Amino acid sequence: MAGYAIGVDLGGTNLRVALVEENGRLLEKLTTGTQVSRGRETVIAEMCSDIRQLAEKFSSAGNLRGIGIGVPGIIEMKKGFIHESPNLPGWDNFPVRDEIEQRLGTRVILENDANAAAMGEKWLGAGRDRPDMCMLTLGTGVGGGVILNGRIWHGMTGMAGELGHVTVESNGVPCKCGNLGCLEKYASATAVVRMAKEAIDSGQAPELKKAMSDTPEFSSKNVYQMAIQGDEPAQAIYRKVGSALGIGLAGMINILNLPMFVIGGGMASAWDAFAPTMMEEVKKRSFVFRATTPPPTGKIEPGKTIVTRAMLGSDAGLFGAALLPMLPEEVAEAHQIRKQA
Amino acid sequence: MAGYAIGVDLGGTNLRVALVEENGRLLEKLTTGTQVSRGRETVIAEMCSDIRQLAEKFSSAGNLRGIGIGVPGIIEMKKGFIHESPNLPGWDNFPVRDEIEQRLGTRVILENDANAAAMGEKWLGAGRDRPDMCMLTLGTGVGGGVILNGRIWHGMTGMAGELGHVTVESNGVPCKCGNLGCLEKYASATAVVRMAKEAIDSGQAPELKKAMSDTPEFSSKNVYQMAIQGDEPAQAIYRKVGSALGIGLAGMINILNLPMFVIGGGMASAWDAFAPTMMEEVKKRSFVFRATTPPPTGKIEPGKTIVTRAMLGSDAGLFGAALLPMLPEEVAEAHQIRKQA
Numbered sequence: 001m002a003g004y005a006i007g008v009d010l011g012g013t014n015l016r017v018a019l020v021e022e023n024g025r026l027l028e029k030l031t032t033g034t035q036v037s038r039g040r041e042t043v044i045a046e047m048c049s050d051i052r053q054l055a056e057k058f059s060s061a062g063n064l065r066g067i068g069i070g071v072p073g074i075i076e077m078k079k080g081f082i083h084e085s086p087n088l089p090g091w092d093n094f095p096v097r098d099e100i101e102q103r104l105g106t107r108v109i110l111e112n113d114a115n116a117a118a119m120g121e122k123w124l125g126a127g128r129d130r131p132d133m134c135m136l137t138l139g140t141g142v143g144g145g146v147i148l149n150g151r152i153w154h155g156m157t158g159m160a161g162e163l164g165h166v167t168v169e170s171n172g173v174p175c176k177c178g179n180l181g182c183l184e185k186y187a188s189a190t191a192v193v194r195m196a197k198e199a200i201d202s203g204q205a206p207e208l209k210k211a212m213s214d215t216p217e218f219s220s221k222n223v224y225q226m227a228i229q230g231d232e233p234a235q236a237i238y239r240k241v242g243s244a245l246g247i248g249l250a251g252m253i254n255i256l257n258l259p260m261f262v263i264g265g266g267m268a269s270a271w272d273a274f275a276p277t278m279m280e281e282v283k284k285r286s287f288v289f290r291a292t293t294p295p296p297t298g299k300i301e302p303g304k305t306i307v308t309r310a311m312l313g314s315d316a317g318l319f320g321a322a323l324l325p326m327l328p329e330e331v332a333e334a335h336q337i338r339k340q341a
Numbered sequence: 342m343a344g345y346a347i348g349v350d351l352g353g354t355n356l357r358v359a360l361v362e363e364n365g366r367l368l369e370k371l372t373t374g375t376q377v378s379r380g381r382e383t384v385i386a387e388m389c390s391d392i393r394q395l396a397e398k399f400s401s402a403g404n405l406r407g408i409g410i411g412v413p414g415i416i417e418m419k420k421g422f423i424h425e426s427p428n429l430p431g432w433d434n435f436p437v438r439d440e441i442e443q444r445l446g447t448r449v450i451l452e453n454d455a456n457a458a459a460m461g462e463k464w465l466g467a468g469r470d471r472p473d474m475c476m477l478t479l480g481t482g483v484g485g486g487v488i489l490n491g492r493i494w495h496g497m498t499g500m501a502g503e504l505g506h507v508t509v510e511s512n513g514v515p516c517k518c519g520n521l522g523c524l525e526k527y528a529s530a531t532a533v534v535r536m537a538k539e540a541i542d543s544g545q546a547p548e549l550k551k552a553m554s555d556t557p558e559f560s561s562k563n564v565y566q567m568a569i570q571g572d573e574p575a576q577a578i579y580r581k582v583g584s585a586l587g588i589g590l591a592g593m594i595n596i597l598n599l600p601m602f603v604i605g606g607g608m609a610s611a612w613d614a615f616a617p618t619m620m621e622e623v624k625k626r627s628f629v630f631r632a633t634t635p636p637p638t639g640k641i642e643p644g645k646t647i648v649t650r651a652m653l654g655s656d657a658g659l660f661g662a663a664l665l666p667m668l669p670e671e672v673a674e675a676h677q678i679r680k681q682a
Binding site for chain 2: 074132144146148153155156157158159160161162163165166167168169170177178179180243247250251252254255256257258259284285286287288291292303305
């Protein structure tokens with residue numbers, strides 16, 4: 001009998017729940033505000049209600065293989081806890097996984113949202129047919145996921161893939177993680193807005209200044225619009241984004257020599273504005289990339305390193321989360337680790 | 342019947358050949374000058390002669406499982422070629438592996454010397470009992486090896502683990518690899534001598550200046566001696582080494598979340614001079630490290646990230662090279678890849 005799973009993307013702005021078949025077909029997706037401000041209990045109740053609703057509606061679709069939940073924060077895999085998620089205050093040291101398993105009576109896998117997105121792109125997006133890949137998710141922050149031999153590389157404690165906190169400027173902008181010059185401080189949407197403010201404060205960006213005062217919710221998208229319309233200070237900001245991404249990617253290519261690096265998240269839509277500088281830096285800084293540069297056709301060939309845009313947009317994490325309970329090894333890992341704890 | 346293998350370390354200064362049993366016991370080691378200047382043919386003939394000599398002497402020790410050769414350069418795994426080895430001019434595009442296999446009639450595995458050293462430390466040194474680890478070899482350059490699930494992570498084309506070419510100063514010293522500010526430009530023996538010359542040229546390092554003019558073969562070891570004797574400019578150089586290592590390690594910890602990072606190679610003997618700064622930087626720059634910091638006792642515990650010195654000295658690569666032909670998966674990989682080529 002065919003199986004399906006339910007993927008959950010517990011984001012800062014939306015709670016999204018989708019039912020996905022083993023073949024990757026999405027049967028239905030529910031999107032609701034997470035109402036994070038109304039507290040943990042409300043969010044969990046909403047999530048469980050959505051999951052039950054979908055599971056009942058599609059009860060004829062096969063066996064429910066489990067629930068995968070992508071969460072913006074660090075997962076303590078052994079315990080099924082969420083740590084250090086500024087978007088989810090009040091969830092620290094709470095046994096989220098066990099709580100939801102009990103309420104629903106089915107197995108639950110928690111995963112970092114960037115890891116889930118990487119798994120989604122690997123399954124159905126840019127990384128299809130690639131056993132190994134790395135994905136950077138450029139959003140409010142910069143998340144990362146490393147897939148090796150078809151599985152998320154969790155590392156020793158589930159904290160691997162923190163690609164947004166690789167140093168790209170050793171004496172650069174301080175990050176809340178304690179480091180200076182993290183990739184996240186130059187390649188996130190937040191960073192673009194910060195750099196726009198810096199440019200405005202320097203007095204060298206009159207158009208940006210005008211746009212910011214005219215736009216109530218001024219964001220990285222406005223800076224992107226101005227960059228593609230030819231505003232030099234806006235273009236310089238996206239060149240900085242590209243340069244930081246290039247430095248980070250070159251290091252990852254030299255360390256891991258993977259066939260594919262995928263750039264996703266909301267900021268990936270500004271690809272045209274940052275990608276040329278990014279690729280220049282990657283070529284200059286990684287001899288491993290140069291030794292494995294794909295031909296200009298962009299055709300995917302064995303032995304070549306592809307740096308490309310994500311394909312699934314904001315659904316990547318939802319697909320990836322749904323896949324996890326359908327992978328025997330992921331289930332085994334989550335449960336083995338829990339038993340050892 | 343017990344087995345053994347022969348490991349070869351084809352270095353810039355020495356050719357070393359050792360016979361090692363499956364249990365890790367080294368039965369005999371031959372060390373000769375490689376006479377690289379006398380050309381490829383001389384070196385290969387010498388190597389094969391040494392291997393035959395050991396194999397005949399210990400013919401009663403069991404089955405010869407194969408030959409592993411650690412080489413300073415990039416290995417093209419599919420073809421068994423050595424690429425871009427400045428220490429081995431004239432070896433490019435020559436089928437080293439097949440040539441030696443034919444002469445000796447036994448299987449040969451070529452491996453990058455830093456990968457072989459990592460495998461040696463994993464087998465018998467600092468990384469024992471750790472399935473995953475990363476080793477930096479600080480010598481003339483900086484090499485690296487990443488061990489995941491007990492095996493060398495080769496990446497797509499065998500070029501993974503180029504940890505010496507991770508950027509630690511985005512606008513730093515140019516490297517022959519094309520990048521600026523590679524780890525190797527600050528943490529190799531060559532870098533220490535360069536920084537000593539820079540300090541002397543600045544007029545701020547009178548003792549270093551005196552030592553350099555008094556010492557015919559002035560090396561990083563002299564700078565280390567002066568650092569431990571309290572010379573501030575010499576100490577500053579090793580703080581720079583430590584800082585660069587810390588930046589690089591923090592990134593690797595955030596990317597891979599491995600339980601162990603091992604520092605080896607000749608420069609590791611200057612550990613006292615660079616380790617304090619290195620550990621400060623790692624703590625500051627990696628929140629993954631801080632979340633997994635071992636207790637001050639240095640005791641090895643599950644879930645903790647250890648950064649430590651290598652244990653096997655210059656024999657690490659020899660042991661690692663000998664291990665490779667005794668690992669069925671390594672043999673399978675080398676041969677599968679070759680068949681596909």
